[in-house]
Amino acid sequence: MDASLGAPPHDVSALPNFTPYPRAKRLRRLATSEDAYLSLPELAAYTGLSQRLLRTYLQDPTRPLPSYRFGTRVLVRRTEFDAWATQFRTAGGERIRKIVNDVLADVKKRA
Numbered sequence: 001m002d003a004s005l006g007a008p009p010h011d012v013s014a015l016p017n018f019t020p021y022p023r024a025k026r027l028r029r030l031a032t033s034e035d036a037y038l039s040l041p042e043l044a045a046y047t048g049l050s051q052r053l054l055r056t057y058l059q060d061p062t063r064p065l066p067s068y069r070f071g072t073r074v075l076v077r078r079t080e081f082d083a084w085a086t087q088f089r090t091a092g093g094e095r096i097r098k099i100v101n102d103v104l105a106d107v108k109k110r111a
Helices: 022-032 040-047 051-058 078-088 093-110
Strands: 037-039 068-070 073-077
Touching (some): 037 078, 040 073, 040 078
Antiparallel strands (some): 037 073
């Protein structure tokens, strides 16, 4: 512990003139807010998808990503994104295998 600062050396908040990264508080708040509005960079961090792919989904003609536009700013509600993303859920391998086997069995019966 550094006696001149009164805190352990890894505690940067004890440093003189320390200003935390301004978005850090907001990102922590977003992490705890169930129904937060996320910007595209925040949504990209939340999902692991690229901003480019998210912008492509915003303009998809058949299933566009629900969003709110304020001038050039795009916001997406987290719960709406989660609901929208469920359409991309894939079935498990066993389920697909059963469907294929059922179709093949039906084809064999007709032949």
